[in-house]
Amino acid sequence: MIKFQLNRYNSRASRYSNSGKRVDLTSRIGKIGREALFAIVVVISCAIAAPVKAAERLTIRLGPFQQSVEIGDLEKFAETGKLSPALKPYRSLLTPEIQQLLNRRLQIDPSLTEKFVNDLLRSSDGVRVLDQISLALPNSSVEELKAALILAARQANGFSVLSFLRSYPEEDVVVDASAAIAIVVQLNTPYLESIALAPLLEQEMATTDDTPFQSSFDPAVGGKESVYERTVRLRDGERQRTILVDLYWTDRTSGPLIILSHGFASDRKFLTYLARHLASYGFTVASVEHPGSNFSSLSGGSLASNFENILPPSEFIDRPLDVSFVLNELAQMNEGYGSLRDKLNTKQVTVIGHSLGGYTALALAGGKLDLADLREFCKNRSPLRRAPADWFQCAATKLSDDNIQLEDKRVVQAIAFNPVTGRLFGKEGLAQVRVPTLILTGTADTITPSLDHQLRPFAQLGGSKYLIAAIGGTHLSVTDPGNLNDALAQSTLVKELTGKDAEPLRELLRGVSLAFIKQLTPEAKLYEPFLTPAYPESLSTSTLKLRMNTQLPPSIGSWLEVMTMQNRQIALRLPKVNQWLIGGIRLPFSPSTQVVTKAECCTAQLNQIFTDLLNHYNEG
Structure with a gap:
């Protein structure tokens, strides 16, 4: 099953009782707040971009609250679009688009599976992302991530978020949702497509002439006129x-x-x-x-x-x-x-x-x-x-x-x-x-x-x-x-x-x-x-x-x-480019909110502005 714990305390939602026992929030999840709800969607989607621990249970922590759902219910939703009673409180989150994301698969040539994963873990971008993932998955290890990736990627029907969840070598996974949100703000699809394109731009736009560039003057140096x-x-x-x-x-x-x-x-x-x-x-x-x-x-x-x-x-x-x-x-x-x-x-x-x-x-x-x-x-x-x-x-x-x-x-x-x-x-x-x-x-x-x-x-x-x-x-x-x-x-x-x-x-x-x-x-x-x-x-x-x-x-x-x-x-399409990047962009990454110190000057506050905008997003 999956346990959702909400990061932000909300007086209108169910709380811990005086006895210290957790109170079920299934009937009250709709009152938790737009930001917390969106965080759940983000972390589910982020599981594809930044694979999270899971075999039977996934625990997403967002403060003192939590709720449980069976992974099998998610698999049934992905297959049929129908929500089990346990999933119905999340109907506003489990949209047809989320269903499509859960079903999207990446086909990797079996002979390149291990290379695919190793390239992911060794590349500079992969290392950066994995460092951030370690904050979101405090109990995970690179070895566990690698094992789940390789096993899921070898599935006959392709790599997907659900195949990864079932492949993780642990029964229970803990996810710090606030840290996961911090990760996925950088994992929107257009950005990752651009990151994947970077090695190709570097290679294909390079000059073929090995002669060092020479000039009698430097146009980057200031001119002689007083301004x-x-x-x-x-x-x-x-x-x-x-x-x-x-x-x-x-x-x-x-x-x-x-x-x-x-x-x-x-x-x-x-x-x-x-x-x-x-x-x-x-x-x-x-x-x-x-x-x-x-x-x-x-x-x-x-x-x-x-x-x-x-x-x-x-x-x-x-x-x-x-x-x-x-x-x-x-x-x-x-x-x-x-x-x-x-x-x-x-x-x-x-x-x-x-x-x-x-x-x-x-x-x-x-x-x-x-x-x-x-x-x-x-x-x-x-x-x-x-x-x-x-x-x-x-x-x-x-x-x-x-x-x-x-x-x-x-x-x-x-x-x-x-x-x-x-x-x-x-x-x-x-x-x-x-x-x-x-x-x-x-x-x-x-x-x-x-x-x-x-x-x-x-x-x-x-x-x-x-x-x-x-x-x-x-x-x-x-x-x-x-x-x-x-x-x-x-x-x-x-x-x-x-x-x-x-x-x-x-x-x-x-x-x-x-x-x-x-x-x-x-x-x-x-x-x-x-x-x-x-x-x-x-x-x-x-x-x-x-x-x-x-x-x-x-x-x-x-x-x-x-x-x-x-x-x-597609893992063989462009052999001169990092294959995990080319393949990875087919996965349903998603952007999300972030929490940053309010900027004090100029465009440095762009991230805060878009954060607030997403925090107050209203589909209606």
Whole structure:
């Protein structure tokens, strides 16, 4: 049987009696609370991603409460969809989707079973996950996990969560549900797909030339120009928005105007290091703060179940309009008599955005929203198997106009770091982007996972394009170190690669961004070598492998085809890639809530925001 113990004390639920005996909660499980109920679903689903002890009983501890169910009842539910009397209190949790997850099987070539498991246990990602699993399974051992994995994987009908539970060499299993929740926040399907793809990106995007990269100068080193800085406050009376803009310029200004657009819950200081670097080469930079989705707009606010409470749907329109408005205002300043006269080239603009700012850049560059496709995607709002940005984009479904035009013809280049795209542009919306575009993806980004938010969108782009892949890079790896509390970032359950470890990526972005923008100047040829695969590879480290190309390798397309297969022997499909990763993504991983210290600054609070959103999730 399975015993569920609930982690959070609830005065409305049954408690321990005065005699110390546990009181049955079967009739009162519905009153325990949404978070505890969701935790149960998470841990059941997590059993597939992070196999848990079980043969006869599974004890999930969530505080002083517990409830028992037979494993056989779960097996019957998986087979027939019918709930036994003992399972009926969990009817809101045991949905058809959960039934499908329990029945999903992974076929592994029997001759590769032991190799499959060993690769899992020895790989760096596997070791990391298993370390976390040890917190969720305090009485487990690697040997027991390995034995259960091998036995379950050898089953004739394939590996599944139920076959694993029956294969575990212990009668009773103890699961710390709060620790399990901490694990599964990193185990949403899009993220794991991206992790599985990382070795292939590293291999297939590598240059075949062994000649070390050489150059007579380093574009990541600051330029010779002295940089002036000034903050201006602009008021858009029509939209009732006050927009702060940090301006960076030099005495000798040339080339396009550069606009910086920050991500959700951040501010205009997010990429200060990049703004100063580009300005030191004679470009004028304007870093825009979006009042409807910056840090200040969220401070002190309470989060409820609706996306509109944290991000108004109109913000998907207002952000690009903020940039267009700022360009109009700067065009007037350029004709004035102050120190900025003739230093604001608003007729030729490069937009650089991070996260939601990446969406902003792509929309301004010509990306067309596809709200019909987005609404179809967002119909099933179950938290299972969704990354935070997959939820986040669904706020836009409330927009009423299906023919929104956000393109600004003054934008002649776009750079998007870890952009939120997902289904916002549908399957063809980014094909409308004809200006040169550069996209950065981080394979360890749990907020905007690489596959759905960068790689597939990159393939759509219609103009000349560059893809930078940071193997091991996370969502906040690009941030200005002076604008992010590194200790705070590392305190979250979703770990971020920041600080010194991420400096090679920031160095690359300084050099590549400069070289990319220089293509609009007479020095284009001089900077072309820094837009070749050899340059990022020269900056790679053991922690962070850096790659760049103008197209997705053909093998990536084949890999995506493998991903769509069900119930196939896929362990031999891609022998050069970690087989457990390729196989593992077919298992029904799911995301969940997490408990973190409330962030005090900028995008470091992203995890908390999505945590609260999921905590208050309401299917109705």
